[in-house]
Structures are given as C-alpha cells and as structure tokens.
Amino acid sequence: MDETVAEYIRRTVLKIPRDEIKMMLQKWGFLSEAQLQTLNFHQIKDNISQEVVQLCEENSADIKQAAVLDIIYNHIYQNKRMWRVYQMKKSGEELEYFDLTDFKKKFKGRLRSALKNVTITFREYEDNAIWIRVAWGTPYKKPNQYKASYVVYHSQTPYVFISASVLKSNLPLLCQALIFASNYHDIREMELRSHSLNSLKDIVFKRYSQNFQTYYPKPLQEGNVEPESGDLRIVQENRSEKERIQRLNREAFADGPQPKLEFAQYRLETMFKSDPRLGVLEKKEPFRCLVKFSSPHLLESLKSLTAAGMADAPLSPLLTCIPQQARNYFKIREKKSLFPEGFVSP
Amino acid sequence: HVASSLPLPPERDHLRPRIDMIVFMIDIKSKYSFRNVEASLAYVDASFFLGKVCFLVTGVGRVNCCSIETNAICKLGATYCSPVLFCELELEGIRVATAQRLLRMLQICAGHIPGVSALSFVSLIRNSDDD
Numbered sequence: 001m002d003e004t005v006a007e008y009i010r011r012t013v014l015k016i017p018r019d020e021i022k023m024m025l026q027k028w029g030f031l032s033e034a035q036l037q038t039l040n041f042h043q044i045k046d047n048i049s050q051e052v053v054q055l056c057e058e059n060s061a062d063i064k065q066a067a068v069l070d071i072i073y074n075h076i077y078q079n080k081r082m083w084r085v086y087q088m089k090k091s092g093e094e095l096e097y098f099d100l101t102d103f104k105k106k107f108k109g110r111l112r113s114a115l116k117n118v119t120i121t122f123r124e125y126e127d128n129a130i131w132i133r134v135a136w137g138t139p140y141k142k143p144n145q146y147k148a149s150y151v152v153y154h155s156q157t158p159y160v161f162i163s164a165s166v167l168k169s170n171l172p173l174l175c176q177a178l179i180f181a182s183n184y185h186d187i188r189e190m191e192l193r194s195h196s197l198n199s200l201k202d203i204v205f206k207r208y209s210q211n212f213q214t215y216y217p218k219p220l221q222e223g224n225v226e227p228e229s230g231d232l233r234i235v236q237e238n239r240s241e242k243e244r245i246q247r248l249n250r251e252a253f254a255d256g257p258q259p260k261l262e263f264a265q266y267r268l269e270t271m272f273k274s275d276p277r278l279g280v281l282e283k284k285e286p287f288r289c290l291v292k293f294s295s296p297h298l299l300e301s302l303k304s305l306t307a308a309g310m311a312d313a314p315l316s317p318l319l320t321c322i323p324q325q326a327r328n329y330f331k332i333r334e335k336k337s338l339f340p341e342g343f344v345s346p
Numbered sequence: 347h348v349a350s351s352l353p354l355p356p357e358r359d360h361l362r363p364r365i366d367m368i369v370f371m372i373d374i375k376s377k378y379s380f381r382n383v384e385a386s387l388a389y390v391d392a393s394f395f396l397g398k399v400c401f402l403v404t405g406v407g408r409v410n411c412c413s414i415e416t417n418a419i420c421k422l423g424a425t426y427c428s429p430v431l432f433c434e435l436e437l438e439g440i441r442v443a444t445a446q447r448l449l450r451m452l453q454i455c456a457g458h459i460p461g462v463s464a465l466s467f468v469s470l471i472r473n474s475d476d477d
Contacts, residue, residue, distance in 0.1 A: 237349035237358060309350060310378065 001057045008145050009056055009066050012073060013049040021048060024076070028069045031055050063145065067121040071133045074150055074163075075125070078197045081150065081163040085192040085200055085326075086175065088158040088184035096183055098155040100124070107132070107181035114173055119143045128154050136170045149174060152197065158184065159204050161197060191329035199259035203326050209256025210324075245306045245313040252320040258299035264328045266291040266318065271334055286334065299323065352386035366456040367464075368394055369448060371402045372419060375411040380418070387426065397464030398455050399428040400448070407434035429471045 016024055022041050025031055035055045041048060056065075074081065108120050117137025124130055132151040137143035147165035151174065160178055164171055175187045194200050202208045236242060272287040295301045299322065306313040314320075322328050347354075347362065354362070368390065373379040383401075390399065401423050405411070423430035433444040455464045 235347045235361075237347050237354050238351075240355065240357075241350065310376065 005063050005066050006053050010049045010053050013052050027072050030065050071123045079195050083161045083163050083197050085190045086160045086187050089186040091185040103181045107177050110177040110180045117143050191327040194261045196260040202259040203323050208259050209254045248314045253303045261298045261328050264293045267331045269333050352389040367452050368399050369402050374405045374414050377413045380414045397468035401430045403432045404435050406432045
C-alpha cells in the first residue's frame with residue numbers, strides 16, 4: 001500500500017472522535033467485521049489509527065477507498081465546513097430524466113480532460129443527495145488529498161452546495177464540470193453561506209416554516225403574551241405593546257425553528273447623510289462600510305431581539321428578508337430616484 | 347406591576363392601585379436600558395423621589411459585558427436622591443436576597459413599618475453610602 005495512502009488513512013481516523021471510530025469504519029465497509037473485532041477501541045487514538053492502517057495494508061487499500069472514508073467523515077461532520085450555495089440554470093424547459101451513471105461519467109470525463117491528476121469520489125445518500133469529493137493536483141503533482149473540495153447535489157433541484165478547498169482557482173473548472181454533467185447551461189453563486197448545510201438546504205428548498213398571509217377575522221386566542229407561570233400578581237402594564245411586538249415578530253419570522261446561519265454581511269455603498277451645516281464629507285462620494293452580524297444562530301437571535309426589548313419592532317426588512325431572499329450577503333447602494341425600492345442589488 | 351417604560355398606558359389607569367414604590371431596572375449590559383430609564387424619570391411626580399424610588403442595576407455578574415459606567419449610574423442615583431442597588435439576577439442566591447431587600451423597602455414605603463418613613467429610611471441609606 002502506498003505510503004501516502006497509509007498516512008492519509010491514519011490522519012483521517014485521527015480526526016474521528018474515539019467513540020465514533022467503530023461506527024464509521026462499519027459504514028465504510030472496507031474492513032470486514034472480523035477485522036473490526038480485532039481492533040481495540042479503548043486505547044489511545046494514535047494506536048487505534050495505527051492498527052487500522054495495518055488492517056488496510058492487509059486489504060491493500062488504495063486512495064479510492066481512503067477517499068470514501070473521508071467523504072463519510074465529512075458527511076457526518078458536515079457542519080465543520082463552510083458551505084456556499086450555487087444555482088444552476090437551464091436553457092430550456094425540458095425536464096430530462098436524470099441518469100446518475102451518465103452524470104458521473106460526464107463529470108469525471110470533463111474534469112479529467114482538463115486536469116489529469118484528480119481524485120473523484122461519489123457517494124449517494126437516501127435524501128437524493130449526491131456527494132462528490134474532488135482532490136486536486138496539477139499536471140506535475142499528485143492530488144492533494146488534504147485540501148479536497150466537496151459538492152452536494154440534489155439531482156431534482158438546480159442547487160449545488162460546495163465546500164471548496166483553499167485553492168480557489170479550481171472552482172471554475174468544478175462549476176463547468178457540474179453544469180456539463182447535469183445538462184444545465186449556467187451556474188451562479190448565490191450570496192448565501194453557512195456552516196450548517198441542512199439550514200442552507202432548508203432555505204433554498206423552502207423547508208423552513210414560513211408565514212403565509214392569511215386572514216383572521218378575530219385575533220388568535222392561543223398566542224398568549226407570556227407563558228405565565230400562573231402568577232396573577234404580576235400585572236403587565238404594556239400588554240398591548242407586547243402583543244403588537246409579538247404579532248409583528250410572527251409576521252416576520254413565523255413560528256417554527258429558523259434555519260441556522262452564522263453571519264449576515266451588509267456591504268454599504270451609500271452616501272453619508274448628515275446635517276449639511278456640519279460640512280462633513282463635502283465630496284459627494286458614497287461612504288463604504290461593512291456591517292457584519294454574527295451569532296451562533298443568527299436568525300433565532302434576530303427573532304428574539306424585539307421581545308427582549310433590544311430593538312424596536314418591526315425589525316428592518318433587511319434583516320427579516322434573509323430566508324425569503326435566500327441570501328445573507330448584501331450590497332446596498334443608494335436608492336436610485338427612478339425606482340422607489342429595490343435598492344438591494346445582487 | 348411591570349412596565350417597559352413610562353408613562354404608563356392611560357387605558358389601564360382605572361385598574362391601577364396606589365403606587366408605593368417605583369424600581370427602575372437598568373441592565374448594565376444595555377445602554378438602551380439606561381437611556382430608557384433616564385427618559386422615563388421625567389414622567390415621575392416629584393413626591394416619589396422622597397424615598398419611593400430605587401434604582402436596581404442588573405447583570406453586574408458578567409463583567410465583560412458591561413456597557414454602562416458605574417459612575418454614570420451612581421450619579422443618576424445622587425441626582426434623584428434615590429438608592430442604587432446592584433444585583434445579578436442569574437444567581438439565585440443574589441436574586442432572592444435582592445428581592446427580600448426590595449420587599450423590605452416596599453413595606454417601609456407603604457407605611458407598614460411603624461416609626462420608619464420612606465424618607466427617613468432613604469436618608470439612613472444615603473448617610474451610610476457617603477461613609
């Protein structure tokens with residue numbers, strides 16, 4: 001077995017938390033059940049990984065199998081990576097039948113014709129997700145297995161989720177191969193990024209709870225202002241205000257759990273507005289400024305801002321539009337006089 | 347009665363009993379809460395400041411998140427001749443102790459403790475503060 005493959009397997013196993021190693025090796029299926037029985041999972045990880053490498057040696061593992069183990073690891077720990085969302089466009093309306101084998105063949109063919117040294121691995125999952133792992137090399141160097149790119153494609157949708165490696169130069173090639181293989185004609189990056197792959201999927205597939213406009217002849221009785229612990233001695237003086245805030249919040253965010261995003265970034269290119277007598281910034285140039293909101297769970301924290309009294313209700317539509325517009329990176333320019341709104345540009 | 351700011355909404359005027367004490371809560375982590383309290387003080391009748399007003403500063407346990415300077419709060423207390431209490435609501439022991447203190451003060455403000463008036467009590471506290 002190749003030295004580099006052995007080292008790669010060893011390092012991959014070392015990444016896995018000790019309690020999960022057995023389960024992941026079983027998922028991998030490369031080592032037989034009998035071989036797995038011989039492993040002692042109670043020793044330090046260094047030793048476990050050495051033993052795994054020895055067993056792989058017996059089975060003559062090559063890079064292809066090692067790559068599968070890596071995909072499995074990244075599928076389970078998908079939230080460790082930063083994912084970007086891309087949308088593909090079809091030229092016509094034809095709905096072609098998706099053929100997985102054809103897709104794989106075309107994808108591999110396209111990449112390999114451009115770049116000889118690539119390792120390409122596919123793995124399908126039950127939710128119609130196709131995971132693709134690509135390790136990139138150059139005409140003179142073997143692929144760098146430690147900086148692979150991961151692509152998640154749901155064949156019934158035009159969306160692709162990519163966690164690219166540091167080498168951004170390979171991205172155009174990857175995109176080309178994707179649209180070629182899936183019979184689309186264009187691909188564009190959406191301004192939507194997060195660590196939580198499932199949340200990104202929730203947003204673009206519209207799987208999160210949304211608030212639909214419905215007409216209620218009477219206000220709903222069930223939504224009480226506070227889940228009172230039953231203490232009738234506490235009187236809320238501003239009950240109507242609290243109810244107003246709750247209603248506005250519900251209109252903006254709906255009731256269910258929000259998709260998990262970590263940032264919202266607003267790149268402002270707007271004019272500085274101040275008292276003209278102050279004479280600040282006499283040059284009429286847009287003021288460039290970057291506003292970034294970060295949080296372990298941005299949308300839930302925005303949802304709780306007004307109820308906590310930290311912001312006035314209703315919240316700015318720039319904040320509440322994030323799931324509907326499926327973006328968390330915005331560029332804001334001056335409002336053009338011709339268009340009363342629509343100042344948010346792609 | 348809990349309110350988020352003053353003045354109180356007029357529609358509930360007829361449901362409100364006599365007000366014996368007002369506690370202004372300032373979250374030391376939020377400048378907004380400080381400004382809110384400053385703005386609300388303007389709506390309080392002067393007679394309340396004879397011992398029936400108290401400032402309660404919360405969140406002091408989280409030292410890294412303080413947004414308001416203690417000086418500013420103490421100055422506010424001095425300006426309005428009212429005591430300032432500091433507490434941390436997230437710790438049960440302190441929460442209970444603070445509640446007991448406030449309850450004691452309320453009993454005095456409501457006139458339930460014979461021989462001690464709100465004004466005499468407050469001047470007692472202020473004298474010990476100056477020491």
